[in-house]
Amino acid sequence: MARVKIEVEGFQCERCGHKWIPRGDDEEPSVCPKCKSPYWNKPRKRKVKGK
Numbered sequence: 001m002a003r004v005k006i007e008v009e010g011f012q013c014e015r016c017g018h019k020w021i022p023r024g025d026d027e028e029p030s031v032c033p034k035c036k037s038p039y040w041n042k043p044r045k046r047k048v049k050g051k
């Protein structure tokens, strides 16, 4: 058996930068496990309007 690099998909908090790996199911966590922000997956700036 060869050694392979296994990459796991995880999440990163937009607020504190914390990265974590989900437990296995595809469900997105509702809050960041570190800073408990419910906006962990929402970038601060939304669509830039106008210019």
Ligand SMILES: [Zn+2]
Pocket: 013, 014, 015, 016, 017, 018, 032, 033, 034, 035, 036, 037, 040
């Ligand atoms: Zn966070």
